[in-house]
Amino acid sequence: MKKKVIAKAPVNIALIKYWGKEHEEEVIPYTGSLSLSVSELHTTTMITECPQGFSFILNGKKASKEDASKIKKFLLHFAQEHELEGICIISENTGPTASGVASSASGFAALSKAANVFFETYYDDQTLANITRLGSGSACRSLYGGLVVWEKTGEVYTIREDGFDFIMVFALLNHHRKSISSKQAMKNTVKTSPFYPTWVSKTTQDLVAMKHAIHVEDLKAIGELTQSSALAMHASMLAAVPPTLYLNSHSLEIVHAMIQLQEEGEFAYPTMDAGMHVKVLTNQQSLHKVLETLEHFKVKDIVVTHPEKGAQILHEE
Ligand code: 2P0
Numbered sequence: 001m002k003k004k005v006i007a008k009a010p011v012n013i014a015l016i017k018y019w020g021k022e023h024e025e026e027v028i029p030y031t032g033s034l035s036l037s038v039s040e041l042h043t044t045t046m047i048t049e050c051p052q053g054f055s056f057i058l059n060g061k062k063a064s065k066e067d068a069s070k071i072k073k074f075l076l077h078f079a080q081e082h083e084l085e086g087i088c089i090i091s092e093n094t095g096p097t098a099s100g101v102a103s104s105a106s107g108f109a110a111l112s113k114a115a116n117v118f119f120e121t122y123y124d125d126q127t128l129a130n131i132t133r134l135g136s137g138s139a140c141r142s143l144y145g146g147l148v149v150w151e152k153t154g155e156v157y158t159i160r161e162d163g164f165d166f167i168m169v170f171a172l173l174n175h176h177r178k179s180i181s182s183k184q185a186m187k188n189t190v191k192t193s194p195f196y197p198t199w200v201s202k203t204t205q206d207l208v209a210m211k212h213a214i215h216v217e218d219l220k221a222i223g224e225l226t227q228s229s230a231l232a233m234h235a236s237m238l239a240a241v242p243p244t245l246y247l248n249s250h251s252l253e254i255v256h257a258m259i260q261l262q263e264e265g266e267f268a269y270p271t272m273d274a275g276m277h278v279k280v281l282t283n284q285q286s287l288h289k290v291l292e293t294l295e296h297f298k299v300k301d302i303v304v305t306h307p308e309k310g311a312q313i314l315h316e317e
Pocket of ligand 1: 013014016017018019027033104105135136137138139182183272273274
């Protein structure tokens with residue numbers, strides 16, 4: 001066992017969304033997905049020896065018993081229970097703002113990257129991805145950089161390292177009410193949405209189309225598939241019983257404005273996850289127009305991000 005290990009992992013935003021598990025326990029998704037790992041928003045996690053017990057500190061605060069025991073359970077993939085006594089996990093979601101983008105994906109990716117070195121398990125990349133997704137499905141994508149594919153088979157890999165120098169603009173809206181967890185919402189969509197089978201067949205086709213678009217560098221097709229995947233995912237959960245409605249009127253106004261920008265020839269494609277915030281896939285040329293347009297809306301924070309490398313070890317001793 002090492003004395004101290006620090007790892008860092010990027011937030012990732014799916015262009016082709018993951019929504020629904022075929023096997024809950026093993027976190028086998030119904031479809032593959034594809035994401036962009038982004039800079040400026042990431043998690044840094046330190047694992048270190050400490051006097052006694054097991055503690056998990058997240059963003060400077062001691063985590064709840066429930067969260068600590070979830071982390072402890074996850075670490076059993078790397079160590080025996082008695083080895084977790086006298087271990088401290090200190091994790092920070094860093095970036096220009098920590099609000100609204102606290103990510104379990106970058107969190108579990110940083111934790112498993114650090115644990116693999118700290119406990120000297122040294123699992124190979126694929127084995128580490130298989131373990132990481134048990135913490136949070138989308139976390140396996142944060143181990144890798146640029147445009148990343150997570151196949152239904154569990155295989156995870158970078159398909160395009162530079163991510164075409166895309167820019168992902170986060171438009172963070174005001175949070176008022178606590179929304180349902182993505183885990184719970186996914187489960188409900190799979191079980192009750194009449195659109196779910198259509199979502200699975202569409203996503204399977206979209207992933208093939210997206211890989212092709214990346215291969216032939218068809219940026220417009222990448223943008224259109226990104227927008228379509230997000231809207232279809234939200235449509236599938238809107239039709240669930242009870243419905244999950246993450247988007248609010250501000251989110252939809254921004255979507256309309258981005259579609260308007262597309263009609264004016266700009267590269268500006270919105271995507272939304274398990275929350276009301278809107279992220280816009282854009283490029284250097286259209287960035288100015290996107291930011292100027294977002295100024296017209298009640299946006300709490302704007303974070304401009306760029307393609308980033310995968311999870312990395314920053315320090316070990
Ligand atoms: C994604 N999301 O592809 C999709 C789109 C949110 C919307 O993956 O249950 O934390 O731990 O596997 O990965 C967020 O859910 O879910 C997510 P679990 P996860 O990014």
